[in-house]
Amino acid sequence: MRYTIGIDVGGTFTDVVGVDAEGREYLAKAASTPHDQSEGVLQGLVNLATAIGLTLSELLETTTRIVHGTTVATNALLERRGARTAMLTTEGHRDVTAMREGLKPARYDLRLPQPAALVPRQLRLPVRERLRPDGGVEIPLDAASLDAAIATLRAQQVESVAICFLHSWAAPKHEHAAAEAVRAALPGVFVTCSADVLPQIKEFERFSTTAVNAYVGPVVSRYLTRLEARLREAGYAQPVFVILSHGGMAPIAEAARLAVGTALSGPAGGVAAALALSRRGLGEQLVTLDMGGTSTDIALIQDGAATLGRGREVGGERIALDSLDIITLGAGGGSIAHLGSGGTLEVGPQSAGARPGPACYGNGGTEPTVTDANLALGYLDAARFLGGARLLDTAAAERAIATLAARLGIDAEATALGIYRLVNARIADGVRVATVRRGVDPRGATLLAFGGAAGLHASAVARDLGMARIAVPLFAAGLSAWGMLQTELRHEIARSVVSAEAMPGDATLAALFDGLEGEARTQLAQWFQGEVVAHRAADLRYGEQVFEITVNLDGVTPDRAGLREAFHARHRALFTYDLPEEEVVLVTARAAASGLLPALPLLPAGAPRPADPIGTRRTLLETGWAELPVHAFDELGTGQKVAGPAIIESATTTVLLLAGDVARMDEGGWLSIELPKGG
Incomplete structure (x- = not known):
């Protein structure tokens, strides 16, 4: 059996996803190791091999491709x-x-x-x-x-x-x-x-x-070289690819040369996964909600395409390369709840990280986190976390929350609910930044919730925003790693233009774009032998504007008339008007070459097999304590429905359904949740 493997290093856990030649998917987790991420990666691979029933060397010898998302550049x-x-x-x-x-x-x-x-x-x-x-x-x-x-x-x-x-x-x-x-x-x-x-x-x-x-x-460069050497020693002989901030991937040598292109490497995998699910029928309008242990990443998929941005700042430094337009919040499961300067409750952006982690992990953490609040509220099962591989300490979580509650002057239950409400409000505001501030109404989109923690917060966030539909993939906890296997090799090239005229002549434009595309294809040919697709774009503006708009030129004749028409149309789409009488200025020409890799196989949908709840759990909701039915996520058959309030859980993620929610297992492999009208 042959495997492809995606690896996503998060602030708390390293997710490793393997897909075999028949489309079966396997997920393993390991604690992240910030001092040397390769240690967590190797442990994750060991855990994946165990889940499949192989030794590490057997797994790596039969693996044809590894794609890695790293936070080394971001952390540095x-x-x-x-x-x-x-x-x-x-x-x-x-x-x-x-x-x-x-x-x-x-x-x-x-x-x-x-x-x-x-x-x-x-x-x-x-x-x-x-x-x-x-x-x-x-x-x-x-x-x-x-x-x-x-x-x-x-x-x-x-x-x-x-x-x-x-x-x-x-x-x-x-x-x-x-x-x-x-x-x-x-x-x-x-x-x-x-x-x-x-x-x-x-x-x-x-x-x-x-x-x-x-x-x-x-x-x-040192990290990637060390990782590659460790993989070679463990028996892996095929290429290692790194996903870049624009959502494409490149071999290790190129990722090391253009290390700044990995600054948003990890979150890019989640957007790639969303695009793949969009193509599989989830819908063309999506808002991604990737909530892990340290942060929450939010992105917008419009008409089946992701938005690229330029001029992002990471750590206060401007990075002007193309990158997926992702909003990152310091609001994850490990985000610490604390007393703010005004004496009010605050959550994050500080995180307990992988070590010591939340108080309930039992690694010495004493400060209350979002995960501690979710455990104290009954949303998590202390005995089934990570499939029972890690037992959570409910008493430690309650002690941490009680200490904060005493400082706030309220009881522990109200404090835990306050932590839950506050992190939900922060995430909802992040979605507004990604949508409303860009002129997009989120109510017409599906909230795609993934990452280990998103399922517990998605319904409350969607209600705040007036959204009517949520999707939670069965592989929610490892979806970013899975998404890395859905992307393509990509090399981008751009060249600014200085001309006596606002727009060079038709022959000059044709030669410019043909030359850039040729350069991109030549560079990609050094890494990849297979089907290549080229894309063209241009940064254009009106003569009196001080900013440019990037316009997709796929299918557009690269002449003056074609560029002008494409620019006017894009300007109308963004700002509701255009100025046909104004001159259009070409600032930068762009081309990209993408090497298409074989698509992952799909398992046929399973037959409907209604399953009874596996138990109940005492849970604190806005209306008070209640015994909620608990369903096994991976036991739900295609078409099976679960009405809220209820809990649906797997080894790596938990979904909280609120009153009025109706969840249905879709044949695509995700839980489709319909919310009541009016929230």
Whole structure:
């Protein structure tokens, strides 16, 4: 039997999903190991092999593909544990990253301190050179100036160097020459050029993104190299792929080169899963709710497609690469409930993480978390958590909540319910950011709830938003890892355009897009031999606008008329109007090549087999304590219905149905929950 494996490293658990050649799916979990994520990954693989009935070596020898989502780059940025990084930049421009476009997070706060620099000023070294916007040389690269900068790099014992010269997006010759000199003088130092990371106009975004790549590159490279070596030692001989922030994936060497592209690696798997389920009939309008141990990730699927964004900030640093538009909240099962500065109850963003974890884990945690509240309220079964692999300590959870309740001056039951209500309200607000603030009414979408904790909160969140339908996959706890197996190899390339005219001529446009597509296909051919699909897009704006809109050009003739018509249509869709009489300016041309991998097989739907509840559980709802029937998630037959209030649980996830909810097991493998009209 052959297997494909997806691995998602979360803040609390590492999820490992295996799919065999007949479509059977297996899920295993292991505690995440933040000090070295590869340890948790290997333990997860051991647990997966055990679940299948194989040894680790037998599993890996029969595995054809491993796809991995990692938070190494994200953690390095958030915790400031990246490499000692320097920057070489055009003389007179060393403070581009410090000026940050003249903006600050709170523009009217006069006491707001300057953000801590990723690359300190003494390591931002000027080099005498200058290119013009058309790529012509204004000042040749000065060898003496470069040698002096390299001498400083050596003396400062830097681990990584970002090379960011003015207008290098138009011609990379000076950056590449400087990179060769640095590599020759300082072997072993990680070197990255802005022309290779983000060859686009807007100096701050290009410099910032390249600095982040240099800062996290050595950390990500060391981790991926170590992981690959451990997998090889364990018997795996096939490629390892890493899912990137835009939802595609790349081999380890490319992910290490463009490490900044892994900053949103983990959450991208959940969006990929949502797209796959959308294609399988779940619907074209989805709001994803991925609630794990540390955070909740929310994204929007419209008309069966995910939204890409640009200019995201992670750890206060601008990353201008394409990434899936995901809203991340510090609201997970491990989020800590505490007394806020105003003496009121607050939840998160601090998390108990994997160690010590919630108080009920018995690892020394003493602060109450969302998971502790769910256990105290009766929503979780202390003896069946993770299929009984981990017994939860209800008394420890209640003690932690009672301590907080005493500080609040209310009883423990009210405190536990308050924690539950508050985290639900925070998540609902996050959904509004992902939908309402983007001009989308969430009431017409299905709330796709996954991650280990989402099933307990989905109904309350959906009612707050006026949503009428929820879907919870049977594999909810490992859906992000499963989604990584549904994506494709992808290489993107972009090039900014400077023209005397707002829009280059038709022949120039055709040559530009053909050239970019050819470059993307050539790069992808180094990793992949198979069917390739190309996509084209462009960043366009009206002449007087100061921002661009990315317009999909698939199926559009790449000439002036085609680009203008596509831009007007996209502008109307986003802002309800367009200005046909205004000139349209092309800022950046884009192309991507996607290598299509074999689709995972589907098991045929099982026959209806109504199953009785497996027991009852005393649970505290808004109306008081009640004995709720408990159903086994994996025993529900296709078409079987369960009416709320009730609990549906599997080894790795629990779903709470509130009064009026009606859940039906869909043949696609998910629980479809209809909410009563009016909430």
